[in-house]
Amino acid sequence: MTASNAAAFSAAYQAQLRDALDFIRDGSRFLVVSHVQPDGDAISSTLVVGWLLRQLGKQPVLINEGAVPVRLHFLEASASVIHYGKQPPDEKFDRVIAVDCADFRRIGTVKDCFAEQAQLLNIDHHPTNDAFGAHNLIRVDAAATVEILYDLIEFAGIPIDKEAATAIYTGLLTDTGGFRYSNTSPRVMQIASRMLAEDVTGHWIANHLLECMTKPQLLLLQRALSRLTFSEDTRIAWLYVAFDDMAETGAVGDDLEGLVNYALNVEGVEVGILFKETENGEVKVSMRSSGRADVAAIAQSFGGGGHVRAAGCRLQQDIQASIASVVQAVREALSA
Secondary structure, three states, X not given: OOHHHHHHOOXXXXXXXXXXHHHHHOOOEEEEEEOOXXXXXXXXXXXHHHHHHHHOOOEEEXXXXXXXXXXXXXXXXXHHOEEOOOOOOOOOEEEEEEEOOOOHHHHHHHHHHEEEEEEEEEEEOOOOOOOOOOEEEEOOXXXXXXXXXXXXXXXXXOOOOHHHHHHHHHHHHHHOOOOOOOOOOHHHHHHHHHHHOOOOOHXXXXXHHHHOOOHHHHHHHXXXXXXXXXXXXXXXXXXXXXXXXXXXXXXXXXXXXXXXXXXXXXXXXXXXXXEEEOOOOOEEEEEEEOOOOOHHHHHHHOOOEEOOOEEEEEEOOOHHHHHHHHHHHHHHHHHO
16 A cells, blocks of 8 residues: 555554455455345455455455346456355355445355354445454445455555456446445545556446346336325335336346436435335335435334445335335434
């Protein structure tokens, strides 16, 4: 890390970076896992950690409970992420690195790969993270977990190549909503600029991830928008996706990406919510806030978590009961 970058970080954060690097250097073979239903930052962070481990002569095994979203298959080494639900390895790991997991539950069934005395390094940027690792590298003001990993790479003094740069740029792009959200700090833009200098095709990635839409995604959006509902004062808007919608439109999980923003982006709306019925009878809830309501706190009250402006949870209720419960909690938060 350069002297100027080191000076920008607190002594406590530098100690976390040093501890994380020591944890990596002390091991040889690592399990790397991100959260269930991984998004752009989760997969990008997984790949960046795998890349970093290889640079340091270590052996990474990358696993997620689910599949890598199709739209992220352009990332180099994405095919190396094992889909635990289809291909569980017959191995237990005593060194684990969890990335972008707001809490331990978000690791999902991959936890079954942990050895009994496994040591876990928890790298994350969610304010609701409870430091569940034996080692923790957490920076809640980071826009994305890849931003923290960039710090770690800099701290280790390892040159960044195009493979790592592309993953870092992707994680920043997706978790800042195309550099539009309030977490787009000067440092985010500095890192993004640095990644572009490594020949990252930023315009193509932005178009691919933020603009292109599949036909099933468009059909799903059409159904969801037909159910768009507003509170009496129009400060809350919500829509939902029924379980049958997915099969009937041919949509997959990836096609839900960004749907919640159609509720939030209506003028006057302060909280947008997407409810999605799942196969097992749960309702998955995604919330976005303009800033007046802390949706992370609301999500936590239902057993979830996230950020002040973007959070989620799962409810063991039917869709209408879930809508009633969450909308009422948002009403109370906005009136507080």
